[in-house]
Amino acid sequence: MSSETTHVSYLEYQGRYKGLRGWIFSTDHKRIGIMYLIAATVFFAAGVVFGFLMRLELLYPGKTIVSAQTYNTFFTLHGVIMIFLFVIPGLPAIFGNFFLPILIGAKDVAFPRLNLLSWWLYVIGGALVLLSILLPGGPADTGWTFYIPYSVRTGTNVIFTVFAAFILGFSSILTGINFVTTIHRLRAPGMGWFKMPLFTWSLYATAWIQVLATPIIGITLLLIVVERVFGVGLFDPALGGDPVLFQHLFWIYSHPAVYIMILPAMGVVSEIIPVFAHRTIFGYKFIAFSSLAIAVFGSLVWAHHMFAAGMSDFGQFVFSLLTFLVAIPSAIKVFNWTATLYKGSISLEPPMAFALAFIFLFSIGGLTGVMQGALSVDIHITDTSFIVAHFHYVMFGGTGFGVFAALHYWLPKMFGRMYNKKAAYSAFWFLFIGFNVLYFPMFIMGWLGMPRRYYDYLPEYTIYHQISTVGSWILITGLIIMFTNLYLSLKRGKKVTARNIWGGETLEWQIETPPTYENFEEIPLITEGPYEYKDNDQDILEEKEVV
Amino acid sequence: MSNQEHAMAHRDDVGSRMGMWLFLFTELLLFGGLFFLYSVYRFVNQEEFHIAAKELDTIIGTFNTAILLTSSLTMAMSISAIQKNNKRLSIFFQLITILLGFGFMVNKYFEWTAKINHGIFPGSEELLNRGSGEILFFGLYYVMTGLHGLHVLIGIFIIGTMTWFTSRDIITKESYVKLEAAGLYWHLVDIIWIFLFPLFYLIT
Numbered sequence: 142m143s144s145e146t147t148h149v150s151y152l153e154y155q156g157r158y159k160g161l162r163g164w165i166f167s168t169d170h171k172r173i174g175i176m177y178l179i180a181a182t183v184f185f186a187a188g189v190v191f192g193f194l195m196r197l198e199l200l201y202p203g204k205t206i207v208s209a210q211t212y213n214t215f216f217t218l219h220g221v222i223m224i225f226l227f228v229i230p231g232l233p234a235i236f237g238n239f240f241l242p243i244l245i246g247a248k249d250v251a252f253p254r255l256n257l258l259s260w261w262l263y264v265i266g267g268a269l270v271l272l273s274i275l276l277p278g279g280p281a282d283t284g285w286t287f288y289i290p291y292s293v294r295t296g297t298n299v300i301f302t303v304f305a306a307f308i309l310g311f312s313s314i315l316t317g318i319n320f321v322t323t324i325h326r327l328r329a330p331g332m333g334w335f336k337m338p339l340f341t342w343s344l345y346a347t348a349w350i351q352v353l354a355t356p357i358i359g360i361t362l363l364l365i366v367v368e369r370v371f372g373v374g375l376f377d378p379a380l381g382g383d384p385v386l387f388q389h390l391f392w393i394y395s396h397p398a399v400y401i402m403i404l405p406a407m408g409v410v411s412e413i414i415p416v417f418a419h420r421t422i423f424g425y426k427f428i429a430f431s432s433l434a435i436a437v438f439g440s441l442v443w444a445h446h447m448f449a450a451g452m453s454d455f456g457q458f459v460f461s462l463l464t465f466l467v468a469i470p471s472a473i474k475v476f477n478w479t480a481t482l483y484k485g486s487i488s489l490e491p492p493m494a495f496a497l498a499f500i501f502l503f504s505i506g507g508l509t510g511v512m513q514g515a516l517s518v519d520i521h522i523t524d525t526s527f528i529v530a531h532f533h534y535v536m537f538g539g540t541g542f543g544v545f546a547a548l549h550y551w552l553p554k555m556f557g558r559m560y561n562k563k564a565a566y567s568a569f570w571f572l573f574i575g576f577n578v579l580y581f582p583m584f585i586m587g588w589l590g591m592p593r594r595y596y597d598y599l600p601e602y603t604i605y606h607q608i609s610t611v612g613s614w615i616l617i618t619g620l621i622i623m624f625t626n627l628y629l630s631l632k633r634g635k636k637v638t639a640r641n642i643w644g645g646e647t648l649e650w651q652i653e654t655p656p657t658y659e660n661f662e663e664i665p666l667i668t669e670g671p672y673e674y675k676d677n678d679q680d681i682l683e684e685k686e687v688v
Numbered sequence: 689m690s691n692q693e694h695a696m697a698h699r700d701d702v703g704s705r706m707g708m709w710l711f712l713f714t715e716l717l718l719f720g721g722l723f724f725l726y727s728v729y730r731f732v733n734q735e736e737f738h739i740a741a742k743e744l745d746t747i748i749g750t751f752n753t754a755i756l757l758t759s760s761l762t763m764a765m766s767i768s769a770i771q772k773n774n775k776r777l778s779i780f781f782q783l784i785t786i787l788l789g790f791g792f793m794v795n796k797y798f799e800w801t802a803k804i805n806h807g808i809f810p811g812s813e814e815l816l817n818r819g820s821g822e823i824l825f826f827g828l829y830y831v832m833t834g835l836h837g838l839h840v841l842i843g844i845f846i847i848g849t850m851t852w853f854t855s856r857d858i859i860t861k862e863s864y865v866k867l868e869a870a871g872l873y874w875h876l877v878d879i880i881w882i883f884l885f886p887l888f889y890l891i892t
Contacts, residue, residue, distance in 0.1 A: 248698075249698075251700065251703045251707065252704075252707055255707075314711075314714050317710075318707050318710045318711055318714075319707070321706075321710055322703050322706050322707045322710065325703070325706060326700055326702065326703040326706065327700075327703075352710050352713060352714055353713065353714075353717060354717075355714070356714040356715070356716075356717035356718040356720070356721070357717055357718075357720070357721050359718055360718045360719070360720075360721035360722060361721060363835075364721075364831070367831060371810045371811065371830075372810055372811045373810040373811075373827035373830065373831060374810070374823055374824070374827055375725060375824065375827055375828070375831070380816075380820055380823045380824070380827075381729070381733065381819075381820025381821060381823055381824045382729075382820075382824065382827075383728070386725060386728060390721055390724070390725075
């Protein structure tokens with residue numbers, strides 16, 4: 142490798158293909174990460190639009206803008222797009238792809254071509270979802286859970302949506318296989334398991350869930366297709382089947398899947414907090430192992446989604462107990478982050494603001510989740526908007542804010558351009574306030590009995606729905622400010638060439654900005670842990686001057 | 689073309705095998721969902737599963753088991769052959785494996801056709817008149833052996849690609865991890881059949 146090529150950034154690197162083909166056929170993990178970023182942003186925008194329209198419909202009781210059937214397709218599309226196309230692939234596929242090899246001192250993932258295939262499957266799956274909207278029959282109206290028997294009986298394009306989810310699952314499995322193998326095989330010399338950054342640990346736990354849980358949803362979704370085409374009757378009571386078994390199979394994947402969604406965000410927060418508190422993470426091993434503990438316990442609690450569906454008392458008791466247990470490793474993480482902040486020298490840069498918001502919102506989401514683990518409470522709030530509020534606090538307040546934190550933390554590294562920090566702060570406040578105004582009323586009206594997924598409501602719920610809808614407008618304003626700011630920064634933001642803009646100790650801050658095609662001129666030799674801030678203050682100061 | 693040079697330079701056979709094993713886990717879990725349904729429905733409808741299983745032809749089933757087991761043997765032998773640098777022998781064994789795979793599918797075809805001719809298929813009048821346990825048994829029979837048959841076809845396609853690779857010297861004595869991975873996949877297809885065979889044909 143000659144010395145002139147090593148300083149060409151991956152953005153300018155000339156491979157076998159030019160132009161667009163140099164991207165869509167590139168096996169470079171960094172380019173694939175950015176292609177995921179672009180695709181996921183498009184799908185996220187689509188998901189936001191459907192969410193916005195749902196809230197708008199609920200502004201007044203009765204019909205406001207669309208029919209009940211259209212509303213049903215809206216919440217289905219919103220769920221399918223957000224879950225399968227944004228939250229699940231979001232952090233692992235975008236930032237995992239870009240930074241996992243760099244964080245462990247490797248030049249690429251273990252299977253670069255497989256990585257590209259995952260991206261193509263992801264795009265094909267996404268295209269199928271969008272296609273289901275345009276084809277006659279209309280998009281699926283089953284909700285993202287595809288519960289049988291309705292998903293077999295409805296006349297809408299369920300097959301397309303279900304098959305799209307199957308393909309997306311396949312894409313997710315391949316990413317998981319790739320990451321597990323990468324972490325096992327490609328760590329730089331000296332990087333023992335406990336010298337890995339915590340984002341890597343969370344990706345490792347996530348990848349295992351992706352590998353072990355996703356095939357179950359694969360077969361379950363295929364069975365919906367089989368039932369619709371051939372009418373075998375495996376879940377049809379008239380033919381001896383049991384629809385509750387479908388729910389079990391569905392949640393055996395879909396509950397672990399919520400940990401696929403949240404774990405990488407916890408990893409991002411574990412990266413950001415020590416950097417902006419300027420001190421070592423508190424309880425490294427506890428955070429690392431709690432990721433694995435979440436992966437293990439999270440796989441054993443699926444039936445808490447079905448307390449009202451009919452189960453033996455003993456089964457309910459066991460699943461309730463396990464649900465309480467799974468809160469422990471999550472709480473360990475929250476305590477460790479807080480302990481890291483204690484006596485830290487905190488700088489409230491935009492990524493840190495989002496990370497702190499994550500802790501706050503995730504704690505609300507997590508604690509309301511524990512409430513639902515209690516059987517008697519769960520019966521009261523099953524299928525109410527309390528549940529909707531709970532999982533939006535975890536999935537959006539948690540993972541969504543995790544993605545935003547990661548964007549503000551790593552985007553300057555990825556593109557070598559700095560965004561406008563003032564705009565980032567105002568976006569943050571719009572998002573944080575809008576989020577709470579949008580979702581907190583759902584806790585209250587859910588507790589009072591407002592069912593989820595309903596098109597219409599009784600007049601006494603009007604005030605909560607209207608506050609919530611106004612919240613959605615604030616939130617969307619924040620999203621527009623944030624994405625415009627980030628997009629403009631790529632066009633005309635201040636150029637960043639300093640390697641270490643935030644004073645981080647992990648490997649991505651020790652290489653060029655933006656990274657070169659091969660990441661490292663020479664594979665580094667790792668001698669210290671990822672968060673050792675003891676004697677590096679001098680380096681940081683020097684680099685800050687360069688900025 | 690520093691890109692390709694680099695791709696060639698990096699080779700990690702242990703990593704490749706590890707990736708393949710992980711993929712095999714996912715395949716096992718894919719079938720696991722169906723085995724789960726089978727065990728629940730068998731537990732609920734023991735009598736009717738018992739009666740329905742008697743209608744399957746144990747002789748064809750046994751014959752197919754023998755075919756698949758033999759094909760696993762020839763697959764393993766093709767890897768041994770390439771390790772001993774005998775390219776022609778390796779190709780020969782791969783082709784025999786493919787042939788046996790097709791033999792399995794031909795048998796399956798006749799077996800399914802016979803059942804369909806007797807009016808036993810999902811949604812048929814004949815089947816709907818029977819008890820729900822029998823409907824479930826045959827439903828699972830078609831879904832599970834169907835999915836397995838699909839895997840046999842994919843396996844045949846993969847081994848065919850490997851044969852082409854071997855003839856083009858992409859798979860050699862020094863670099864045969866692709867062939868090994870294909871072999872692992874084929875053994876998985878075999879092993880799933882080893883479970884399907886007793887569950888549908890032998891427990892009567």
